[in-house]
Amino acid sequence: MPTYYVKLLKKQKIANDTMAFHWEKPEGFEFIAGQYCKVTLVDPHKTDDQGNERAFSLVHAPYEKDVETATRMSDSAFKQVLKNMPEGTEVKFGEPHGDFTLHQDEAKPAVFIIGGIGITPVRSMIAQATHDQLPHKMILLYSNNTPADAPFMDDLRGYADENPHFTFVPVMTEAKSGEWNGESGLIDAEMLKRHVSDVNVPIYYLSGPPDMVQDMRQMLVDSGVHEDYIKTEEFSGY
Structure with a gap:
């Protein structure tokens, strides 16, 4: 190698x-x-x-x-x-590895459910898809404690402005009253359905702390999503 x-x-x-x-x-x-x-x-x-x-x-x-x-x-x-x-x-x-990469089927939306530093591979995917003007519909639900804890927010907002196929949904779990007016609390099935019209259609990408990834996988399975449509990347031992 x-x-x-x-x-x-x-x-x-x-x-x-x-x-x-x-x-x-x-x-x-x-x-x-x-x-x-x-x-x-x-x-x-x-x-x-x-x-x-x-x-x-x-x-x-x-x-x-x-x-x-x-x-x-x-x-x-x-x-x-x-x-x-x-x-x-x-x-x-070392040589690059991994299959946590954007799927080929342009007809299937990509839904990214991401926690914290788990955004790193997803920022790369969204940047490349925007640069290449891919037709994939992409939705990112990006969870952090507060805005100050969330890396790459400006990049992601920029891709959302540039790419008509990309929807950016930042989510804060511990933001104080008055400092955040977007989605708040833990990502759950109700929040997912507000942003994804048919939860059984997309390919899902889960990345972040292991507990969050496992919880989001279970939430998707409980919502009827087939496990073959769920890709995961766990970030442990920061």
Whole structure:
């Protein structure tokens, strides 16, 4: 399997306890929107029993010029090395993998039910579909505690403005009165049916914390959705 050495171009805080990292795209690095790759630190100055490698979804779409990853930060040695990494530092990227990618059948809508940092592969899919002017109807229900916890909100609003086939539904579970006037509370069958006219037609994409993914899968099954129409990606151990 090929290994790519890539340089850090820049890093930035994009939400509460959340950072994005922009990497130089290596020659020959090809992927499908929604895929992930393993990132390995090279001779880090600190390590722990969780090791020097993590899998990250690729946030940027294939058409974009650099490669972006994003993560919730933690006290792990890996995340602390990443947080303090100087621009120009090299890490190793593995070959992209994964089938959490947009389906081919243009007649079937895509409904994304996403929690928090689980947005990373979905931002890539929606960006690429918008760039390619795909006819897929796409609806994103994107759950976060508060607006300050939600990465890529501006990007997603921009795609909704640009793409007539994409509907963006941000959902806040803990927003204080007066700071949010959109959908609030936990995503449930009632909320889904407000935005999806026939819940049995779409392909569903679930991504986020494992408990949320499992709850949303059960909610869909209870609503009559066939399990073959549900794709999942769990984000654990941020």
